[in-house]
């Protein structure tokens with residue numbers, strides 16, 4: 439559901455009818471603040487009288503943090519946090535905005551077995567196959583904004599839209615990291631301040647190239663890495679990630695954990711989440 443009101447609790451309680459005595463499961467701690475658009479979700483739940491509310495993630499919003507749960511407990515409703523990776527993942531954009539003050543950033547790279555995203559002359563279409571590229575479009579559809587560097591724009595003149603039947607209207611806003619004049623249909627963005635300022639963006643999808651990937655990684659602005667790997671060798675090509683200023687291996691360990699894996703035609707898809 440899109441942000442704003444009504445919150446999910448209001449909709450779910452309306453749909454469920456009588457929940458007296460039941461156990462209610464929610465991803466995010468029910469909010470404790472009302473707005474002109476509706477009452478606090480904790481108050482709605484108190485009124486609905488479930489026996490128990492199970493929460494996946496405590497709300498980092500200072501208006502709610504802990505007080506949503508407290509309000510339920512005070513009303514005699516058992517309220518527990520059952521930490522859940524799935525709940526956290528489903529709220530990744532909201533949590534990044536609240537905790538880090540910026541969008542949740544996914545860096546996607548489509549590379550060869552030996553870690554190249556293009557030939558040395560810049561040719562990159564295509565490294566991965568049709569199934570993996572369709573998967574990329576499904577990922578684009580989940581983003582609020584998509585970003586590439588000026589080098590990618592000059593090499594590929596990419597469309598960066600969603601071309602999956604039925605999802606065409608889910609194309610994200612297109613942003614370009616460049617000091618050059620911006621082409622029509624794109625918004626120029628300065629690094630890194632503008633990334634932090636994208637107040638209306640919860641999910642940012644960065645599609646390369648190598649220098650842009652390095653800029654985001656060096657600034658520790660990547661929360662999720664999505665790597666598509668094709669069974670091809672390129673050799674002396676363009677390495678997927680430019681210089682990230684790493685000077686000792688110890689600093690490279692313990693930063694990423696496996697989040698998801700899939701086989702997509704002859705290519706593999708592996709996603710990693712940044713440990714913070």
Ligand SMILES: NC(=O)C1=CN([C@@H]2O[C@H](COP(=O)(O)OP(=O)(O)OC[C@H]3O[C@@H](n4cnc5c(N)ncnc54)[C@H](OP(=O)(O)O)[C@@H]3O)[C@@H](O)[C@H]2O)C=CC1
Nearest residue numbers: 548555560562587588589590616617646647648649650653
């Ligand atoms: N296989 C794949 O997944 C992909 C392959 N590619 C390939 O990669 C190649 C392009 O990669 P690459 O040459 O590394 O270029 P990039 O696409 O990373 O663009 C580099 C440009 O982005 C801007 N930029 C990047 N970082 C910063 C920063 N920190 N501050 C300000 N501006 C910044 C600058 O733009 P400017 O110079 O305009 O000011 C810079 O010249 C192409 O061959 C393309 O086909 C690209 C994307 C994905």
Ligand SMILES: Nc1c(N[C@@H]2O[C@H](COP(=O)(O)O)[C@@H](O)[C@H]2O)[nH]c(=O)[nH]c1=O
Nearest residue numbers: 548562564565566594596597598599645
């Ligand atoms: N070469 C390459 C990718 N390249 C990325 O896709 C962009 C092109 O998008 P579009 O114009 O919308 O089709 C291109 O500029 C680059 O960011 N992606 C992949 O999934 N696999 C690939 O092999």
